[in-house]
Amino acid sequence: MSFIQLKNITKDFNSKGAPAVDDLHLTIERGEIITLLGPSGCGKTTTLRMVAGFEEPDSGSLEIDGSTVFDDHKSVPPEKRGIGMVFQDYTLFPHMTIGKNVAFGLSKWSRHDRKHRTKEVLELVGLGDYADRLPSELSGGQQQRVALARALAPKPHVILMDEPFSNLDAGLREKMRFDVENILRQANTTAIIVTHDQKDAFSISDRVVVMNEGVIQQIDAPRRLYQCPANCFVAQFVGKTNLLQGRLCPNLMHVDTHIGRVSLPERSERLLEEVQISIRPEGCRLTEQGKYSGRVERVTYSGDYQELEISLSENLLVDERMTIYAPVERYVEIGSIVSFEIIPQLVALVER
Ligand SMILES: Nc1ncnc2c1ncn2[C@@H]1O[C@H](COP(=O)(O)OP(=O)(O)OP(=O)(O)O)[C@@H](O)[C@H]1O
Numbered sequence: 001m002s003f004i005q006l007k008n009i010t011k012d013f014n015s016k017g018a019p020a021v022d023d024l025h026l027t028i029e030r031g032e033i034i035t036l037l038g039p040s041g042c043g044k045t046t047t048l049r050m051v052a053g054f055e056e057p058d059s060g061s062l063e064i065d066g067s068t069v070f071d072d073h074k075s076v077p078p079e080k081r082g083i084g085m086v087f088q089d090y091t092l093f094p095h096m097t098i099g100k101n102v103a104f105g106l107s108k109w110s111r112h113d114r115k116h117r118t119k120e121v122l123e124l125v126g127l128g129d130y131a132d133r134l135p136s137e138l139s140g141g142q143q144q145r146v147a148l149a150r151a152l153a154p155k156p157h158v159i160l161m162d163e164p165f166s167n168l169d170a171g172l173r174e175k176m177r178f179d180v181e182n183i184l185r186q187a188n189t190t191a192i193i194v195t196h197d198q199k200d201a202f203s204i205s206d207r208v209v210v211m212n213e214g215v216i217q218q219i220d221a222p223r224r225l226y227q228c229p230a231n232c233f234v235a236q237f238v239g240k241t242n243l244l245q246g247r248l249c250p251n252l253m254h255v256d257t258h259i260g261r262v263s264l265p266e267r268s269e270r271l272l273e274e275v276q277i278s279i280r281p282e283g284c285r286l287t288e289q290g291k292y293s294g295r296v297e298r299v300t301y302s303g304d305y306q307e308l309e310i311s312l313s314e315n316l317l318v319d320e321r322m323t324i325y326a327p328v329e330r331y332v333e334i335g336s337i338v339s340f341e342i343i344p345q346l347v348a349l350v351e352r
């Protein structure tokens with residue numbers, strides 16, 4: 001049986017719009033690292049707070065490790081759910097040393113065990129020598145790790161983290177993703193991490209839950225999510241993409257679009273006529289005599305690649321444009337005509 005189960009969870013703050021979280025179903029296995037990914041206001045924090053017990057759902061049920069923590073008849077308080085929570089702003093106690101911050105949740109432990117466990121988790125997060133410092137004497141990344149150590153100290157079944165990397169600069173952020181994942185895996189902790197950053201989600205999690213307007217759009221492993229986005233929202237929110245309309249050929253392997261025939265990575269499972277496809281910019285490779293061509297309208301240099309905006313409208317009435325990536329060593333002139341191929345593995349049929 002799954003370790004965490006959310007069934008039909010709905011939360012409406014009675015604002016005029018749609019519910020903050022709408023009929024959410026999610027099951028998580030023991031030891032799994034899951035991220036909730038989505039734009040601002042899509043219901044990520046609300047979902048996390050309901051799992052923690054800081055917010056009550058309007059309806060639905062929630063199980064953790066085989067016991068019901070919320071349903072129509074009961075609501076287990078946060079401190080009895082066996083959950084560790086890391087808030088976005090760390091919320092360390094400023095006047096307590098790092099050691100005391102970490103030991104805070106261990107008040108029911110014996111003095112000896114408390115001391116031992118505090119030392120152990122501080123070593124786990126690489127801060128074994130920092131127990132006597134105050135939070136103000138640590139860097140942002142170190143404070144982040146203290147918050148994680150404090151949450152891990154009582155050996156919770158589950159860790160919930162809300163935007164844990166948002167206050168860090170790019171370099172530190174990358175290192176912290178790596179460290180946090182290692183720490184969670186070592187302790188075999190089940191984790192739900194909230195982020196609006198695709199890189200955070202992809203690098204750290206087993207599965208990613210993409211949300212929009214309180215509704216789950218897709219749940220999948222990062223690679224599958226990127227290669228087979230379920231709908232236009234996911235295709236556009238997770239990475240960049242080109243959405244094209246077309247007609248599915250009778251062999252179910254190709255789609256006829258205004259730029260020509262595009263191959264799918266596999267036969268379509270469904271018989272449809274009018275379809276929409278997503279083509280990733282890196283799925284378009286510049287070649288000498290490619291099947292597709294267009295005029296370069298804009299070049300944006302990013303260091304590791306360059307993004308070309310291609311106008312395909314030569315023979316068309318509409319101004320249709322595509323974004324494709326080109327290797328940096330190639331000089332591309334604005335106004336020139338380039339030709340390219342499309343790699344089927346980076347093409348997907350998507351729902352509207
Ligand atoms: N206590 C509250 N009272 C009223 N509305 C709320 C409350 N908390 C959240 N909301 C609303 O619920 C929706 C979801 O909010 P939530 O905080 O879950 O979003 P989020 O996905 O975490 O966004 P962000 O990325 O900006 O943190 C928003 O429309 C928000 O305004």
Ligand SMILES: [Mg+2]
Binds near residue numbers: 044045046
């Ligand atoms: Mg939030």
